[in-house]
Structure formats: structure tokens, C-alpha cells
Amino acid sequence: MVGMLVLESQFNWEMPEVVDTASAKELQKKFKLTPTISNILVNRGYDSVETVEKFLNPQITDIYAPDSLHDIDKAVERIRQSIEAGDQITIYGDYDADGITSTSVMYESLLTVGANVNFYVPNRFTDGYGPNVEAFGRLIEAGTQLIVTVDNGVSGNEAIDFANQQGVDVVVTDHHEIPEKLPAAYAIVHPRFPGTDYPFGDLSGVGVAFKVAWALLDEFPSELLDLVAIGEIADLVSVTDENRVLISFGLKALQQGMRPGLHELVKLASVNEQKLNETNVGFAIAPRLNALGRMDDANLGVELLTTLDEERAVELASMVDKLNQQRQKIVAKITKEAMEMATSDDNKDYQTLVIAGHDWHEGVLGIVASRIVESTNKPTLVLNIDSETNLAKGSGRSVDGFDLFASINEIRSITTSFGGHQMAVGISLSEKNLSELQAALEVAATKVNLGKRDKKTVKITADIKPDDLNLELFSQIEQLAPFGQNNERPVVALKDIPVNNVKTMGKTNSHLKFEMLGQNNKVNAVAFNRGALVDQLMASKDKVSIVGTLDENEWRGNRSVQLMVKDLSVDGIQVIDQRTSHLSEELFGYSGKYVFFNHDLADQLKDYLDDDSIIFADEVTSAINIEILTIVDCPADITDMGKFLSIAGDPSIIRVLFYEKHSVYLSGMPTHQEFGELFKFVQSHQNVNLKSQLKLLSDYLKINQDRLIFMIQVFFEADFVKIEDGLLNRVDNPQTVVLEETQRFKQRKIQMETERELIYSDSTDLRNLIISAVKKH
Numbered sequence: 122m123v124g125m126l127v128l129e130s131q132f133n134w135e136m137p138e139v140v141d142t143a144s145a146k147e148l149q150k151k152f153k154l155t156p157t158i159s160n161i162l163v164n165r166g167y168d169s170v171e172t173v174e175k176f177l178n179p180q181i182t183d184i185y186a187p188d189s190l191h192d193i194d195k196a197v198e199r200i201r202q203s204i205e206a207g208d209q210i211t212i213y214g215d216y217d218a219d220g221i222t223s224t225s226v227m228y229e230s231l232l233t234v235g236a237n238v239n240f241y242v243p244n245r246f247t248d249g250y251g252p253n254v255e256a257f258g259r260l261i262e263a264g265t266q267l268i269v270t271v272d273n274g275v276s277g278n279e280a281i282d283f284a285n286q287q288g289v290d291v292v293v294t295d296h297h298e299i300p301e302k303l304p305a306a307y308a309i310v311h312p313r314f315p316g317t318d319y320p321f322g323d324l325s326g327v328g329v330a331f332k333v334a335w336a337l338l339d340e341f342p343s344e345l346l347d348l349v350a351i352g353e354i355a356d357l358v359s360v361t362d363e364n365r366v367l368i369s370f371g372l373k374a375l376q377q378g379m380r381p382g383l384h385e386l387v388k389l390a391s392v393n394e395q396k397l398n399e400t401n402v403g404f405a406i407a408p409r410l411n412a413l414g415r416m417d418d419a420n421l422g423v424e425l426l427t428t429l430d431e432e433r434a435v436e437l438a439s440m441v442d443k444l445n446q447q448r449q450k451i452v453a454k455i456t457k458e459a460m461e462m463a464t465s466d467d468n469k470d471y472q473t474l475v476i477a478g479h480d481w482h483e484g485v486l487g488i489v490a491s492r493i494v495e496s497t498n499k500p501t502l503v504l505n506i507d508s509e510t511n512l513a514k515g516s517g518r519s520v521d522g523f524d525l526f527a528s529i530n531e532i533r534s535i536t537t538s539f540g541g542h543q544m545a546v547g548i549s550l551s552e553k554n555l556s557e558l559q560a561a562l563e564v565a566a567t568k569v570n571l572g573k574r575d576k577k578t579v580k581i582t583a584d585i586k587p588d589d590l591n592l593e594l595f596s597q598i599e600q601l602a603p604f605g606q607n608n609e610r611p612v613v614a615l616k617d618i619p620v621n622n623v624k625t626m627g628k629t630n631s632h633l634k635f636e637m638l639g640q641n642n643k644v645n646a647v648a649f650n651r652g653a654l655v656d657q658l659m660a661s662k663d664k665v666s667i668v669g670t671l672d673e674n675e676w677r678g679n680r681s682v683q684l685m686v687k688d689l690s691v692d693g694i695q696v697i698d699q700r701t702s703h704l705s706e707e708l709f710g711y712s713g714k715y716v717f718f719n720h721d722l723a724d725q726l727k728d729y730l731d732d733d734s735i736i737f738a739d740e741v742t743s744a745i746n747i748e749i750l751t752i753v754d755c756p757a758d759i760t761d762m763g764k765f766l767s768i769a770g771d772p773s774i775i776r777v778l779f780y781e782k783h784s785v786y787l788s789g790m791p792t793h794q795e796f797g798e799l800f801k802f803v804q805s806h807q808n809v810n811l812k813s814q815l816k817l818l819s820d821y822l823k824i825n826q827d828r829l830i831f832m833i834q835v836f837f838e839a840d841f842v843k844i845e846d847g848l849l850n851r852v853d854n855p856q857t858v859v860l861e862e863t864q865r866f867k868q869r870k871i872q873m874e875t876e877r878e879l880i881y882s883d884s885t886d887l888r889n890l891i892i893s894a895v896k897k898h
Contacts, residue, residue: 130576130666130668130688130689130690131576131577131688132576132577132578132579132668132687132688133576133577133578133579134578134579134581134614134668134688135578135579135580135581136581136584136614137160137161137164137580137581137582137583137584138164140160140163140164141163141168144163144168144169145159145160145162145163146159147170148162148163148167148168148170148173151170151173152173152177154597155589155593155594155597157583157585157589157594157597157613158594158597158598158600158601160583161582161583161601161611162176162601164582165608176365176601177600177601179365179366179369179370180366181341181343181366181370183363183366184341184363184366184367185319185320185321185363186335187332187333187335187336188336189317189318189319189320190310190311190312190314190317190319190329190332191309191310191311191314191316191317191319192308192309192310192314193310193332193333193336194336195307195308196269196292196294196307196308196310196333196336197333197336197337199267199290199292199307199308200231200236200267200269200292200337201234201337203236203266203267204231204234204235204236204237206266207237208237208266208267209237209238209239209264209265209266209267210231210236210237210238210239210265210266210267210268210269211238211239211240211241211260211265211267211268211269212224212227212228212231212238212239212240212241212269212270212271213240213241213243213252213256213257213260213268213269213270213271213273213274214240214241214242214243214270214271214272214273214419214423215242215243215250215251215271215272215273215326215414215419216242216243216244216245216250216413216414216415216419217272217355217356217410217411217414217419218351218352218355218356218406218407218410218411218422219272219325219326219327219352219353219355219356220242220271220272220273220326220352220414220419221242221352221410221413221414221419221422221423221426222326222327222330222348222349222351222352222355222410222426223271223272223294223325223326223327223329223330223352224240224242224271224272224330224423225348225422225423225426225427226271226327226330226331226334226345226348226349226352227240227269227271227294227330227333227334228240228423228427229334229345229427230333230334230337230338230342230345231337233338234337234338239265240420240423241256241260241420242414242418242419242420242422242423243256244418244419245414245415245419245483245484246483246484249514249538249547249549250273250538250540250547251273251274251276251277251280251538251540252270252273252274252277252279252280252281252284252291252304253280254279254280254283256280257280257283257284257287257289258283258287261284261287261289265289266289267289267290267291267292268284268289268290268291268292269291269292269294270291270292270293270294270295271294271295271326271327271329271330272294272295272296272297272325272326272327272329272330272352273295273297273326273540274291274293274294274295274304274306274309275293275295275297275298275299275300275303275304275309275311276297276300276304276539276540277291277293277304278302278303278304278305281293281304281305281306282304282305285305290306290307291304291306291307292306292307292308292310293306293308293309293310293311294310294311294326294329294330294333295309295310295311295326295329296311296312296313296323296324296325296326296328296329297540297541297542298526298540298541298542298543299311299313299314299315300530310329310332310333311329312324312328312329320362321362321363321364323358323359323361323362323364324353324358324363324364325352325353325355325356325358325364326352326356327348327349327351327352327353327356328349328352328353328358328364328367331345331346331349331367343370343374344374344379346367346370346371346373346374347371347374347375347377347379347380347383348371348426349367349368349371350367350368350370350371350372350374350375350399350402351371351375351402351406351407351410353367353368353371354368354399354402354403354407354603354605355402355403355407355410355411357605357606358605358606359605359606359607359608360399360603360604360605360606360607360608361607361608365603365608368399368603368605369603372397372398372399372402372603375394375397375402376394376395376396376397378394380426380427381428381429381430381431381434382424382425382426382427382428382434382437382438383406383425383426384434385434385435385437385438385439386406386409386425386438386441386442387405387406388438389409389438389439389441389442390405390406390409390442391405392405392406398602398603399602399603399604399605400604403605408445408448409441409442409444409445410422410425410441412441412444412445412447412448413441413444414484415448415482415484415485415488416444416447416448416451416482416484416485417444421437421440421441422441424437425437425438425441448484448485451482451485452485452488452489452492455478455481455482455485455486455489455503456488456489456492456493458478458481459476459478459481459489459493459503460492460493460496462476462478463476463493463496463497463499463501464497471499471559471563472499472500472562472563472566472567472571472572473499473500473501473502473523473559473562473563473565473566473571474493474497474499474500474501474502475501475502475504475555475558475559475562476490476493476501476502476503476504477503477504477505477506477513477515477552477555478504478505478506479505479506479508480505481503481505481515482505483505483514483515486503486504486505486515486516487503487515487516487518487545487547489503490502490503490515490516490517490518491518493518494518494519494520498520498576498577499520500517500518500519500520500523500525500528500562500566500571501517501518502515502516502517502546502548502558502562503515503516503517504548504555506552511551511552511553512537512549512550512551512552513549513550513551513552513554513555514548514549515547515548516545516546516547516548517529517541517545517546517547517548518544518545519543519544519545520571520577521577521578522569522571523565523566523569523571524543524565525541525543525544525545525546526541526542526543526546527543527565528561528562528565528566529546529548529558529561529562531561531565532557532558532561535550535551535554535557535558536548536549536550536554537549537550537551579612579668579687579688580609580612581612581613581614581668582609582611582612582613583611583612583613583614584613584614584616585613585614585615586615586618586639586640587615587618587637587638587639587642587643587644588639588640588641588642590613590637590639590642590644590671590682590684591642591682592673592680592681592682594671594682595671595672595673595682598610598611598671610670611670611671612668612669612670612687613668613669613670613671613684614666614667614668615637615666615667615668615684616666617664617665617666617692618637618638618639618665618666618667619637619638619664619665620635620636620637620638620646620658620665621635621636621638621643622634622635622636623635623655623658623659624655625652625655626647626652627652629652630652630655631649631650631652631653632647632648632649632650632651632652633646633647633648633651633652633654633655633658633686634646634647634648635648635658637667637684644681644682644683644684645674645681645683645684646667646669646683646684646685646686647683647684647685647686648686648689649685649686651686651689654689656697656698656699657691657695657697657774658689658691659698659884664691664692664693665689665690665691666689666690666691666692667684667686667688667689668686668687668688668689669684669685669686669687669688670684670685670687671683671684671685672684672685693892694771694772694773694774694775694891694892694895695773695774695775696774696775696777696884696887696888696891696892697774697775697776697777698777698884698887698888699776699777699778700777700778700779700880701778701779701780702780702781702784703780704726704753704778704780706728706729708751708778709726709729709730709751711749711751711776712749713734713747713748713749713750713751713774713776714734714735714736714745714747714749714750714751715730715734715735715736715751715753716736716737716738716750716751716752716753716765717735717736717737717738717753717754718737718738718739718754718755718756718757718761718762719754720737722753722754722780723735723737723753726753736750738756738761738762738764738765739761741765741768741769742768743768744768744769744770745769745770746770746771747769747770747772748772748773748774749772749773749774749775749776750769750772750774750775750776751775751776751777751778752775752776752777752778752779753778753780754778754779754780754781755779755780755781755875755876755879755880756875756879757868757871757872757875758868758871758872758875759871759874759875759878759879762879762894763894766891766894766895767894767895769895771895772895775891775895777879777887777891779879779880781876781880783827784876784880785827785831785869785872785873785876786872786873786876786877786880786881788825788827788828788831789828789873790869790870790873791824791828791831791832795822795824795828795832796832796835796860798822798824799822799824799829799832799833799836800836800841802818802821802822803836803841803842803849803850803851804851807850807851808848808849808850809848809849809850810847810848810849811833811844811847811848811849812847815829815830831865831869833849834865835860835863835865835866838863838864838865839855839858839860839863840852840855840856840858841855841858878890
């Protein structure tokens, strides 16, 4: 049985708070904003002319100087000391996009000041995340005299102790969660270091590296802002305060296409370089850089970002793009396998998920974990088990309200390596400890009542009408960019609106497109991967609530605004109009119950339905409370359907087929002339064999057989004819009867009217009729 989707929201919709209307009106007037935008700004804390001016018009001077960062002077002094001495400095990076850009920023800066510098991005598979004793050992043996970590190091106690024992200092620049025990590094530059007064703690690794570069160069390194934008966007930092400024100016730098490697990569990603924005970077550029660390050697990424050789840039960009294509295929395969495990009976009762498999590519497990979280709304760890070492290694992703890092940090002793933050972690541990890990996560989840959540929440930014949706509003929304964490693209809600022209699109009809209708405006809406809801949306098209984000559509030079649907719902019953004159097996493949008025028809369909799924309308005497009902045939009297629906309960979906083998509505009511012709015939003929001569009689009188049978039945009831052994004969001296008063005539009239309302009405009228009948209970 196929389960029909009920058109209800996938998310809990958190509506915006009531704003300070006085502030909103002041901003609206001062900055010439729409009411929607001024309300959004106030709700986000920008409630004065000064704060809005700073938000809408970020300035380079809004970026904080590095002076107040912990150990910044100490770090710069130590690096300069090595530069003056000609020591070999090695930048020790990380293999994700933030780590690759951090390494590139520090590498270019040190080259600029004449340092003897190289870089090393650890291998995800052989080195793992963060400082590694073996890797440090190889670097020191090769001549490294100072190690500068970027985007890692704050948890690297063991490796840093080792370096110290070898007489090699380590300068840590990092942004990850600070552990209870800090490493014995020469200097630790971190925006959230306890006891310091740096004004903004949510820089990414490349943001911290940029601040060190600024201090080292003694001037603002604007030429590095493009790299900063990539790393910050990729690491999903809070796009507020100075991050908003860094990303804003970084995107402008990216649009200039000054780096040969990035220029080629953007070209391969089929992105318009001059219109690069945070979305392009997040979904096209960052994943390609991340693919290097996931699939191969992330050191190539640093070369790609820093090379000035155009031929080498083409070669490197091509390598990166091909690796990304391989990554996509591997992700799809593992996601399918992991999702089957995540949704199995073994895991259905868990509030958190620990999914482990064999022969899974460790480089993509974070992506897989994210997809499972998106689907299940459960914090998820996805790990690969090495069959030789029995070591489980992988990544975890969390949900709002659950600190994954803190939950695992409680049992850190069972891990062999562990790091990350509230929403994402990397971890290695023995396979035998997986059950203990799962148990600890469940305890932590119970403490915060994680399992009691119903749905994920989507925060609505504005409650508006279709008439509010226009290019002016879209243009003002774009002024709020760049978007990201804590500055999300505004999500709007449109409640109880009519929709029209509902249809599917895409090669496999997997997407939805429809029009939202206002009083003076209609706006297109697109819902990806919601094509299965086309019938439900068509059935409920006058009462739909929609949540989504605004986008611009350009076609043949014409610009228009459209809504990218994030969620939708319909209040009340959904009536699915599948009326048909032919019953096929696929119509009976849905879950729920099938309602029949005609018992004989149900018997004829036994091959399609089992007895448990059949309901006879005339046998229902109390509420049945079935979520999905399919009414198969058309009743002879519309009041029979009304009676059934009034006591059937509260179904969510009513499918209507209203099959009728012989439509009396189409056959019509015989005319007085036709009744007269038949009367004359029976008066002059005897022993008409209805079985063998009915067609001949139909042809002779030029009356179709269905109508002719009805006329004979009316005559029989009026006692104009008699039928014995299948032979039709007249009744001598019949009484005068008004044919319209016979039961047969009245029943046909009722049936014709019933068919007109149930079979031949339009979908909207039919829906209103059925919903009205249900509401009468």
C-alpha cells in the first residue's frame, strides 16, 4: 500500500514577535524601507538609526584591530624572531575549507615579510585532525624550527608537549572550543580565550589567521579578504558584527577574480564570478575545497589558492572539480546505507543516533551525518569501523538545543581522538566503546528533553500577503545580505491564501510549481522535492499556508519575484479529486479505507482489495476515524453520501473516484415523445423478448438501451406493461398515471442530480460540498 502524504507542515512555525512599532516606523522613514524590512531589522536587534546604519552600510573600519586578542603580541614577536633568524617556519593547517584558507592567509603573509616558510595540511586519514605527534616529528626532522597552527591546536596537548621536548616552539591560532586543559604552547591566539576582552568571539579559523597576519604586517591586509570570506562562510560562523563586514568585503574581493586558481574553480562551478555571493561560496566553492581533504590531499588546496601560475591554476582547479564529483557519488552511496540503518526498528526509539559501518569513506562522513540529521532531526554520529584495528572513526552533527561536544566531552576518556564544537565533532574510538557512547548521548538527550520535541522549528521573519511580494521587497531583502548564521535570509509566511496553476516540474516531476494569488498580484512559487503533493495541493488550493524565501527569476530579460517554498500546510480536510470512468488497479494501491455504496461493485474488485480495507456506507452507524478515505462509487442519492460523511469521523484526506458504469446524467431523461413512441409500440406488439430483442427495439425506436430499460421499468411500475418469463406485453385498459410521480422516475431524477453534483461539478464546488457534509457531524 502506498501512503498518501497528508499536506501538513514539516516544521513548527515560530511567528515573529510583535515589534516596537515606533522604532520600526522611524527606520522605515529614515532609510526608505518597506514595513516588512523595518520590522525585520527591529526584531533582529537593529532598532536605532545608528545600529541600522552600521548594519546596512558596513565599513572596513568596523573590523576590530587584533590588539586585544590573547597572546597576539607574543605570537607576532615569536614569529618575527624566527624570520630574523632565518628559521624554518611551518604552518600547520587543517583539511577543511576554513583550514585551507587559514593556511593560505598565513602562508602568503609570512612570504610577504620574507619568512622562510612552508606549510603542512595534515592528512585526514593518516594524521587525523589537529596536532599529531608523528606529523610534528616528521616536520621537525625535516628542519622545522617553529610551528604555527591555524584553525587547530587548542586541543593538541600531546603533540605540542612533544614539540617542546624537541626544542621547537608552537604558536597556536585557533577558534575551536577551549578545553579544560590548555596545551603548553608558546602563544595561544584565540578570540574567546578566558579573561581577555576581545569584543567578538565567533571568528572562524581564517578570521583568526587574518588578525595575526594584520598584526604581523603592521597594516590591514585587504588582499586577503577574499580568502577570509570563503573560510568564514564555509565554517558557518555567525554573520554578525565584524564577521558581516569581513564577509561583505571579502565577497567584493572575490568578484574581482584576482586569484588564478579561484578564477578557474569558479568557472568550473558554472558560477558568475561577478555575482558571487555567500550562497555560491557555500554551495559551489567551499564543497570543492572540502572535497580535497575528504578525498585526497588538502595541501593542493593551498597551492590552488596561492598560485600565480595560470596554467597550474587550470590543472589544479580541474583536479579539485573531479575529486568533488567523486565525492558526490560516494556520499550518495553511503547516505543510502546509513539512512536505512538510521530509520531501522533498532534505532527508532533512540533520541540520538550512532551509525557505524564498514568500508565507508571517512572523508565524507560529516556530510552523511548532516543529511541524516536533516531527515531525522536527531543528533547523529556516523563512523567507519576499520576491520583490522577495530577503530571507529567519523563525524557528528547536532540539532539546536543539544551540545554534542559537551555531551561527548563527559566521556572523553573512551575516545582516542576528539574535537569540535556544539554542533559538530570529529571522533575516534574503539568499536567496543560504541555502546557506551550511545548510552552517554541518550543520557545527555534525556536531560534536555530532546525526545519530546515534535518537529524542527522554522523561525518566520515576516507574516505577509501575496500583494506584498514584489521586486522592491526583494531588493531590500538583498540589502540585509550576506546571510548566514544569526543573519538568516528572511523567511516569510503567507497564510490561508488561494493558489492556482498547480503542476509538477523536473525530469521526474519531483518538484512543484504554482501561483499564489493576492487581491492585485500573483506570484510564482517553487517547492523542490514536493512533487508528490500535487494532488493534495490542487485539492486544497483555496486555503494554503506557505513558508519560504524570496528569490529573483529572470527570463528573457524580464525580472520577477518568486517564492522558494520551505514548508506548506493546509488546515482542514484535503479532498483529492480523482474522479474516473474506469477503475484500474493503481487506484487501489493507497493506504486507508475504501468506501462503497454498491455492494456488487465491491465484490467485483476483490482482486484489488482485501476485506479489511472495504467499508460499506450503508453499514456505518458510528464514527470510524480513518485518516484516509477513498469513496469509490457514486451513490444513487447524494443524501446517502451526506449521511455517511456526517458520521464518518474526521478524515484528513478524502479521495473521490465516484465511478459510475452507466451515467444516467449523460443518458438523460426520456422525453414525453419517447415515452409515447414506446407506449404505441407495446400496444401493437406482443411477447417482446427483452433478452434477445432489446437491441432491435432500441434501434427501432432510436432510444439508447439504458434509457429504454429505464422507460420499461417506469411503465412496469405504472402498470402499463407486464413482464413474464422475460416477455414484454401490454396491460389492457391501464389506469392513467402521471409518470413523473413513479418511484423509478423520481429515483432517476435524484440520481441525475447526484451525478451532476458529484461527477460533473468542478473541483472547487465538489470540495466545498464534501467538507460541508463532514462538518455536519
